[in-house]
Amino acid sequence: xxxxxxxxxxxxxxxxxxxxxxxxxxxxxxxxxxxxxxxxxxxxxxxxxxxxxxxxxxxxxxxxxxxxxxxxxxxxxxxxxxxxxxxxxxxxxxxxxxxxxxxxxxxxxxxxxxxxxxxxxxxxxxxxxxxxxxxxxxxxxxxxxxxxxxxxxxxxxxxx
Numbered sequence: 545x546x547x548x549x550x551x552x553x554x555x556x557x558x559x560x561x562x563x564x565x566x567x568x569x570x571x572x573x574x575x576x577x578x579x580x581x582x583x584x585x586x587x588x589x590x591x592x593x594x595x596x597x598x599x600x601x602x603x604x605x606x607x608x609x610x611x612x613x614x615x616x617x618x619x620x621x622x623x624x625x626x627x628x629x630x631x632x633x634x635x636x637x638x639x640x641x642x643x644x645x646x647x648x649x650x651x652x653x654x655x656x657x658x659x660x661x662x663x664x665x666x667x668x669x670x671x672x673x674x675x676x677x678x679x680x681x682x683x684x685x686x687x688x689x690x691x692x693x694x695x696x697x698x699x700x701x702x703x704x
Contacts, residue, residue: 559702561603566695568607569688578616585617596635601642606635 580588596610614627643649675683 555702557602557702559699560599561605562695562698562700562702564599564603564605564608564695566692566699568605568611569692569695571608571612572688573685573692578612579618580613580616582617588613596631597638600635600639604639606632610635 592609592613596606596608599608600606610631611628614624614631617624617627619627671687678686
């Protein structure tokens with residue numbers, strides 16, 4: 545596989561992952577909201593898509609800058625969920641193809657992947673249980689603060 549940005553380093557990737565998570569958390573916590581006029585979608589959409597592809601390739605995180613961009617389009621809630629689902633699906637498939645092309649899908653890693661999936665599902669179920677017992681604004685705040693702290697931690701680990 546051709547690497548456009550050079551070799552991937554574990555420390556650099558970890559720092560980039562942390563930066564992407566922290567940037568998303570900060571942008572979501574900020575009171576400023578993007579308002580993207582419909583007339584700019586034809587040229588801004590491909591730029592945001594390309595930037596999201598670069599961030600995803602470097603970190604595996606699909607949210608930056610796609611999610612703030614889609615939120616800035618002021619779509620109806622159902623349309624936003626559909627757009628996010630489509631974006632995440634395309635990103636997941638593209639990332640899977642890139643990993644397969646790079647020979648990263650190997651059976652010895654399947655067990656660890658299944659364990660990580662079980663942990664992710666358990667965390668999602670726990671998060672749903674907590675979310676139903678909290679006000680949505682409070683849950684969102686603490687979720688984003690946690691994401692920011694995780695991002696900062698990963699950035700420091702990658703840089704030190």
